[in-house]
Amino acid sequence: DVKVTQSSRYLVKRTGEKVFLxxxxxxxxxxxxxxxxxxxxxxxxxxxxxxVKMKEKGDIPEGYSVSREKKERFSLILESASTNQTSMxxxxxxxxxxxxxxxxxxxxxxxxxxxx
Amino acid sequence: xxxxxxxxxxxxxxxxxxxITCSHNNIATNDYITWYQQFPSQGPRFIIQGYKTKVTxxxxxxxxxxxxxxxxxxxxxxxxxxxxxxxxxxVMAMDTGRRxxxxxxxxxLQVQP
Numbered sequence: 309d310v311k312v313t314q315s316s317r318y319l320v321k322r323t324g325e326k327v328f329l330x331x332x333x334x335x336x337x338x339x340x341x342x343x344x345x346x347x348x349x350x351x352x353x354x355x356x357x358x359x360v361k362m363k364e365k366g367d368i369p370e371g372y373s374v375s376r377e378k379k380e381r382f383s384l385i386l387e388s389a390s391t392n393q394t395s396m397x398x399x400x401x402x403x404x405x406x407x408x409x410x411x412x413x414x415x416x417x418x419x420x421x422x423x424x
Numbered sequence: 425x426x427x428x429x430x431x432x433x434x435x436x437x438x439x440x441x442x443x444i445t446c447s448h449n450n451i452a453t454n455d456y457i458t459w460y461q462q463f464p465s466q467g468p469r470f471i472i473q474g475y476k477t478k479v480t481x482x483x484x485x486x487x488x489x490x491x492x493x494x495x496x497x498x499x500x501x502x503x504x505x506x507x508x509x510x511x512x513x514x515v516m517a518m519d520t521g522r523r524x525x526x527x528x529x530x531x532x533l534q535v536q537p
Contacts, residue, residue, distance in 0.1 A: 415467025
């Protein structure tokens with residue numbers, strides 16, 4: 309089975325702190341994604357990566373950056389956390405099966421981040 | 425970008441069939457529609473995916489009309505364990521060769537005994 313793990317299930321940080329959220333997948337997937345999930349808004353894509361050292365902005369990249377130095381690991385960075393970044397953060401991975409097909413995403417359990 | 429809309433919530437009883445519709449305007453001809461299920465404190469998990477007409481697996485069916493502006497997830501004979509949030513996801517192929525992902529806001533299904 310595909311396994312996507314996230315470094316923390318719960319995290320509490322203070323405004324202005326730098327925050328690192330780590331995600332690791334064990335199935336050699338090319339694609340990795342970071343979403344945030346808020347009540348009434350569903351899942352919104354922050355950043356994604358199709359290859360090592362490659363990143364592309366999603367719908368809401370402001371206030372975030374990412375790093376993918378190794379294929380299995382995709383990190384989400386909040387340079388200076390703010391209270392409006394309190395949310396559930398979900399990581400996902402998938403294989404890349406071509407332009408005209410869709411690949412199933414496998415999600416991690418999520419990290420609930422609270423910024424005080 | 426394609427936009428998706430779903431009902432916020434639905435209620436049902438055990439043994440009934442449940443149909444959840446997702447509207448997706450401006451979906452391109454090569455878009456797929458995927459549905460995910462999410463339980464509390466877990467990440468979403470894949471249920472079913474389709475491109476056109478009807479797709480059926482051991483869990484659900486997916487109906488996509490000819491105009492492809494909507495899709496309907498059908499859950500036969502739901503049980504209490506089907507209580508969850510259901511998301512539709514539209515995958516759109518961009519001219520750049522990459523994909524744009526758009527999740528609906530989710531439908532909370534509550535199954536009563």
